[in-house]
Amino acid sequence: MAAVFCFRNVIFGGACKFKSANFLLFRNLEQKQVRGCASYVGKQRSEYDYDLVVIGGGSGGLAAAKEAAANLGAKVAVLDYVTPTPIGTKWGLGGTCVNVGCIPKKLMHQAALLGEAIHDAKSYGWQVGDNVSHSWENLKDAVQAHIKSVNWVTRVELRDKKVEYINGLGTFKDQHTISVTTNKGDRLLTAKYVLIAVGGRPRYPDIPGAVEYGITSDDIFSLNRPPGKTVIVGAGYIGLECAGFLNGLGYDATVMIRSIPLRGFDQQMANIVVAEMQDKGIKFLHRCLPKSVEKLDSGRLKVTWTDSDKNEFNDEFDTVMFAIGRRALTKELHLENAGVEVAGDGEKIDAVDEQSNVPNIYAVGDVLYKKPELTPVAIHAGRLLARRLFGDSAVTMNYENVATTVFTPLEYGAVGISEETAVQRYGEDNVEIYHAYYKPTEFFIPQKNISHCYLKVVAKRDGDQKVLGMHYIGPQAGEVIQGFSAAIKCNLTVKDLMNTVGIHPTIAEEFTRINVTKRSGKDPNPASCCS
Numbered sequence: 073m074a075a076v077f078c079f080r081n082v083i084f085g086g087a088c089k090f091k092s093a094n095f096l097l098f099r100n101l102e103q104k105q106v107r108g109c110a111s112y113v114g115k116q117r118s119e120y121d122y123d124l125v126v127i128g129g130g131s132g133g134l135a136a137a138k139e140a141a142a143n144l145g146a147k148v149a150v151l152d153y154v155t156p157t158p159i160g161t162k163w164g165l166g167g168t169c170v171n172v173g174c175i176p177k178k179l180m181h182q183a184a185l186l187g188e189a190i191h192d193a194k195s196y197g198w199q200v201g202d203n204v205s206h207s208w209e210n211l212k213d214a215v216q217a218h219i220k221s222v223n224w225v226t227r228v229e230l231r232d233k234k235v236e237y238i239n240g241l242g243t244f245k246d247q248h249t250i251s252v253t254t255n256k257g258d259r260l261l262t263a264k265y266v267l268i269a270v271g272g273r274p275r276y277p278d279i280p281g282a283v284e285y286g287i288t289s290d291d292i293f294s295l296n297r298p299p300g301k302t303v304i305v306g307a308g309y310i311g312l313e314c315a316g317f318l319n320g321l322g323y324d325a326t327v328m329i330r331s332i333p334l335r336g337f338d339q340q341m342a343n344i345v346v347a348e349m350q351d352k353g354i355k356f357l358h359r360c361l362p363k364s365v366e367k368l369d370s371g372r373l374k375v376t377w378t379d380s381d382k383n384e385f386n387d388e389f390d391t392v393m394f395a396i397g398r399r400a401l402t403k404e405l406h407l408e409n410a411g412v413e414v415a416g417d418g419e420k421i422d423a424v425d426e427q428s429n430v431p432n433i434y435a436v437g438d439v440l441y442k443k444p445e446l447t448p449v450a451i452h453a454g455r456l457l458a459r460r461l462f463g464d465s466a467v468t469m470n471y472e473n474v475a476t477t478v479f480t481p482l483e484y485g486a487v488g489i490s491e492e493t494a495v496q497r498y499g500e501d502n503v504e505i506y507h508a509y510y511k512p513t514e515f516f517i518p519q520k521n522i523s524h525c526y527l528k529v530v531a532k533r534d535g536d537q538k539v540l541g542m543h544y545i546g547p548q549a550g551e552v553i554q555g556f557s558a559a560i561k562c563n564l565t566v567k568d569l570m571n572t573v574g575i576h577p578t579i580a581e582e583f584t585r586i587n588v589t590k591r592s593g594k595d596p597n598p599a600s601c602c603s
């Protein structure tokens with residue numbers, strides 16, 4: 073015990089001058105020392121300007137910074153800088169989620185759902201006129217006003233929590249020195265620890281006209297004109313969600329799919345999501361690739377694409393949006409100056425417990441290799457890291473069984489693994505799939521389409537049947553799945569589910585009523601609402 077105490081003091085007392093290449097040894101040493109102290113408050117400051125410099129003021133970076141400074145007493149600076157998009161869109165502090173991600177997306181999704189609700193309301197007796205219309209400008213202004221208020225609150229919170237915010241672009245000079253470019257000039261900061269939390273930005277395809285005339289999710293939520301007829305290239309969740317709300321707001325929306333929709337998600341569920349979107353009027357161009365985007369004299373955009381047989385097609389659109397994945401912003405960091413290695417993809421950081429190959433340099437969030445690109449993941453990992461660096465914690469981030477929801481018109485929520493992954497991992501004979509179609513009570517009166525209201529439980533076949541994955545398509549998918557994700561963390565079994573008394577009449581209760589396995593070949597359609 074005495075030896076441990078002494079060791080901690082040596083490290084926190086500023087003797088940490090290792091800059092050698094003996095990373096593994098150092099990594100082990102640092103891991104031991106960061107687990108040693110109850111709080112960083114009162115420890116002697118190191119020879120660096122800051123205990124922690126965070127590059128990137130988004131979900132992960134801000135969470136780590138606030139935890140380290142306000143709760144653990146570390147001296148922290150956060151750098152945040154947004155490079156404008158090719159059409160000049162830029163935004164404030166807070167990163168992707170707040171400005172051009174989860175939040176504006178959810179608000180626009182909600183706007184689209186309300187349009188549907190106005191329609192449904194008539195059948196519930198509301199006297200709604202026939203000339204209901206929607207203003208893109210009003211929606212865009214409301215969304216942007218909300219974002220600005222969050223930007224402001226974030227700045228105030230950083231000040232209150234004693235985190236120094238620097239609106240500047242950070243690059244590495246060496247493993248402890250960050251160069252910051254601000255509009256007032258350059259400055260150098262030294263830090264004991266550096267956290268890379270730079271996130272990513274949307275990619276553009278390498279085709280003529282893509283960058284000149286196309287937009288991405290970075291632009292759509294603040295677009296100064298109604299999007300009009302829109303083609304969205306890419307069928308990941310961003311592409312499908314944007315197509316969903318545009319269609320719901322009354323715009324003609326087409327999705328161009330290169331291979332499969334929602335790669336990485338359960339494919340049966342992904343295809344149901346697409347089928348529902350198709351029923352709602354969204355068009356899909358399957359197995360197609362864009363070839364060029366040209367601006368016509370009319371101002372419209374002519375998009376040329378090819379299908380898998382190399383047949384060429386074209387059509388005119390008002391907006392071309394690319395949602396073909398995101399690039400981690402590591403190239404700009406000059407990682408080579410600090411010796412930080414990137415993973416095989418050439419961009420992301422393959423960290424062990426968020427620690428890079430350089431012992432004092434860490435990474436959280438979207439910049440991490442093969443980790444879920446989700447806000448709560450970045451936040452949780454950032455907080456836990458701060459507690460390990462400056463507190464008395466040894467708790468590491470568990471990236472397994474993270475729940476998520478795709479906010480398409482009929483939402484898709486999932487936690488755990490897909491049916492195909494379960495079969496691949498455990499073999500078909502060792503996996504049991506329970507499934508059910510269901511009828512949401514609220515769908516009856518407006519006679520909404522129930523054919524895609526479906527859920528599935530992926531379980532081990534033996535014993536009490538440990539639940540490996542839960543998948544749900546229907547309203548409020550995030551709300552339904554969130555609680556079950558906690559249950560899965562507690563080793564939920566099918567037996568537990570069947571012994572759970574439901575809340576009636578809800579849709580979530582359908583998970584407590586599952587009893588039909590795919591293997592049985594029995595009809596998964598419900599007999600009645602209350603059977």
Ligand code: FAD
Nearest residue numbers: 128130131132153167168173174242271437438445446447
């Ligand atoms: P970010 O939030 O991207 O923050 C990084 C910050 O660092 C940015 O502000 C960036 O400008 C800045 N930066 C970059 N380089 C530098 C530098 N060199 N110097 C200074 N600053 C720099 N997740 C969900 O959980 N739920 C959702 O519903 C959801 N919807 C999404 C919808 C869209 C359209 C998008 C694009 C993303 C969505 N996400 C969603 C993902 C979520 O936004 C990200 O996972 C999350 O923001 C990642 O946080 P981060 O801290 O890694 O990076």
Ligand code: NA7
Nearest residue numbers: 277306307308309310311330331332335395396397398445
């Ligand atoms: P994703 O989830 O990586 O999906 C990208 C989609 O774009 C996917 O359908 C790809 O098809 C397709 N794609 C990729 N490259 C191209 C090109 N060059 N041309 C046409 N289509 C292409 O990215 P998102 O933008 O939806 O989201 C990225 C992350 O940000 C996501 O994980 C969120 O958590 C936040 P493929 O399946 O590869 O054939």
